[in-house]
Amino acid sequence: MMWKWLHPYANPEISYHFAGKILPWCARLAFVFLAIGITWALLFAPADYQQGDTFRIFYLHVPAAMLSMGIYLGMAIAALSSLVWQLRLADATAAAMAPIGATFTFIALITGAAWGKPMWGTWWIWDARLTSELILLFLYLGVIALHNAFEDKNLAGKAAGILALVGVINLPIIKYSVEWWNTLHQGATVSKLGQPSMTADMFWPFLVCFIGFAFLVTALVCLRFRSEILNRNSMRPWVRELVATEEKAHAV
Amino acid sequence: MLDINIAAGDIVQVEGPNGAGKTSLLRILSGLSQPYDGTVYFQNESITQHRETFHQNLLYLGHLPGVKDEMTAQENLEFNLALHGLNSATAEATLAEVNLLGFEDALAAHLSAGQHRRISLARLWQSQAKIWILDEPFTAIDKLGVEKLEQLFLQHADNGGCVILTTHQDLSLPAERVKKLTLAYRFY
């Protein structure tokens, strides 16, 4: 069976150390890509002929929005693997991803609002994308709150996983209905967050920023994943040994 | 870590200090709780894969009696029997076995905790399930009731069923008929 190479990683200890190994690399790559990408986007990329420099927030807003949805999908896939293949580790992954996804959704909302202010003079506009992001934020908060409400972390993971799966099925329906609702109530002003078609000048810094954020997400997920594993396995001998060696190292 | 076999005719008493996991074990055996690791088998089939067969052969009575306040004693028993495919017309007669004759039409809200437990225990007299898993079945039952139940357990075991129970009381069954399973705390 081709998934045999994954089997050792079902062991929390092995996964913990694996995540620990890729974490610094993801973090370094994230730093490099973001440093390049953000400077490029803010200083060197061309200003939009219509929106001027305020357009630059696009390089932050769109990656954040795309990642917020990608993380939710990732969370749902993890939940599915937990339910279908009984991978207990997948519960920890889903729990690790939720707060990060929520944060990116929040960033998307804030940057969206900041983008809107110079364009329409209001801090908030009920356009399709922002409204969908807002509902996505509620979906994330629901998963996080449900997970926190259970004391037994195994049950918490399963319950949050079920909610994430229900949410991921509903997400396209919600997005479609919000877009449809938006077309119904479109006022005189153009209420779509004006996204001009991307030229090559804009595409490359966008891509670099996006990749940088993706690495950042991976690094953060690894970090939280490790902490979730420690939390769920605190009674195991390998964790106690880890704590003991850490304490000794710090005592020195 | 537990690796046990329970055969037809066994009466197993699970013992241990409070919090050792007796209730958790019973819930795992009945399939209500998932074990951290491992599988429960009934007749060599995993209970999660063959849920229907297992549930047809299982009677579980936990801490909560499963009695609705808004229904009378008889209605409660009729519902429980009907749900498990047993003849609900026997409800009234069965209530007599647990000393609730005269209370059939009383709303459960007006009955005591002990009477609620007796309503839920009444199913034992009609049950055709092979496995009885009972968590503290003697709570709030008087001495005569306890003796009657113990005789019922013996009869059930003699007919090829098995009984797994926890109780704080001493069973007055002959020692050779009862197997004891003692649980203890374990810090990893």
Next chain:
Amino acid sequence: MTQVSYRAAFGLIVKRDLMIAFRHRDDIINPLLFFVIVVTLFPLGVGPESTTLSRIAPGIIWVAALLATLLSLDRLFKYDYADGSLEQMLLSPQPIFILVLAKIVAHWLLTGLPLILIAPLLAVLLHLNEHSYGALMLTLLLGTPVLSLLGAIGVALTVGIKKGGVLLSLLVLPLYIPVLIFATSAIDTAAMNLPYNGQLAIIAAIFFASLTLAPFAVSAALKVSTN
């Protein structure tokens, strides 16, 4: 021991739930009263001009229906969980899908149906456009079962949590949004004397999808909550 047919088990549970609810009538009446009171608050809040009211009437009625359903969801599994009947149901030989569906149907009969029956009266209070009444009834008829079905998922997830009621709204209201959008749009479209079959078709699609999928999610969630 006779094999209990799916239909028999379904009927058993529906009858039991209806019997319990009729002996505990508060649970039926309170959400209904809530529905009426919430709707009455709006004219007091936004002013009684009939143009304003009839413009926002579909939204008010539907949002009030959502909130009233939310209020009523609590009793779907809470009492059974508290007295151990839920455990016993999960241990019965019948597939949990059937038992769960039965409980949801009983819930709709006791919550959704009364809402549908009283809605026209509230529509009059809000000066709803005369052409919209048909749309109102149809959207409620198709939509309230969806509310019960999706709401059941939320209740099943939170039944074991203390103070789960607060969390329930956060979990369930986002899921209600599509139905809300299409239902109110259908009613608005009807007011303009235009056909609203499209919106109804979508609500119907959501209904059938939740009818087939929601009970699975509810069963999985119940198993987690009673673990």
